[in-house]
Amino acid sequence: MKTYGLIGYPLSHSFSKKYFTEKFLHEGIADHQYELFPIEYITSLPGLLEVNPSLCGLNVTIPHKISVLDYLNEIEEAAEKIGAVNCISIKKFGNEIYLKGYNTDAYGFEASLKPLLKPQHDKALVFGDGGAAKAVKYVLQKLNIDYQVVVRKATNGAILYGDVTPEILKSHKLLVNTTPLGMLPDIATYPAIDFMQLDAGHLAYDLVYNPLETTFLTKAAERGAAIKNGLEMLYKQAEKAWDIWNNIP
Structure with a gap:
């Protein structure tokens, strides 16, 4: 199972969850799921990644678009210039997790x-x-x-x-x-x-x-x-x- 999700707080409703859940259904993409992860403090991110090993990507919304920068291994040029990240790719190399931030806004x-x-x-x-x-x-x-x-x-x-x-x-x-x-x-x-x-x-x-x-x-x-x-x-x-x-x- 590949898992994608959204971090932010609060997460009362989510365009992203609806969009990706429907995408997986309509395009016949099996073994994929999109979940909401309402974390109040960005310090919870490492723990979230640890208990959800199937995570392959995250969207980021308020209030974490700026504070998440300190937790990334790499930031694309555009996101670095903007000073905010709203998308993270998650790669695994053995036991190491590599996070790269992007700004798709x-x-x-x-x-x-x-x-x-x-x-x-x-x-x-x-x-x-x-x-x-x-x-x-x-x-x-x-x-x-x-x-x-x-x-x-x-x-x-x-x-x-x-x-x-x-x-x-x-x-x-x-x-x-x-x-x-x-x-x-x-x-x-x-x-x-x-x-x-x-x-x-x-x-x-x-x-x-x-x-x-x-x-x-x-x-x-x-x-x-x-x-x-x-x-x-x-x-x-x-x-x-x-x-x-x-x-x-």
Whole structure:
């Protein structure tokens, strides 16, 4: 039996478990299982690996995407630059366990964003500066898209929502929400910007996928902007994780 799983805390629901369980069923992949491992502290990881010798790969979610770095033998270049890992390959060499960390969020975001980009999307506003924003900023840099981070509390390198002028909104045609604003059950919340400044040249991307259309996306669409939720990104990163676990030496 090959086991894959998700570590994080708490783990009340999981896209990954549903995705991989259905994948194994529909594709006739026998002797594979995907389990949830709710560990509150990353210090529990070595013990988890010891009592689950069939583990071949892990997904990593909050709050461990950064703290897990100290437990890895190797980190891919992208994950190292981002400073966060959400996928781990587990290889065994005799009695030794070798862990390599990856960031598939960046892959998923880039793969789902690129088909939508147009020439005017050369400047972006990134709402929020948490863990999810790390992968977004990495991809924007890779695509040579200038970006400005917008936050609610003052921090270096970012501006406050109150500082987002009409001129900034008109010149930054790509808007990316990396915050949980608008996620169920708080669906009425959204980044506090002046949506009246948006037009058909804007692209609003929300990493939130539950609900499929957040208030942020609805308000942007009302102004004629193109919109995209985070569901495809989620599927893309899951597909990348499977490839890492099975096809990358």
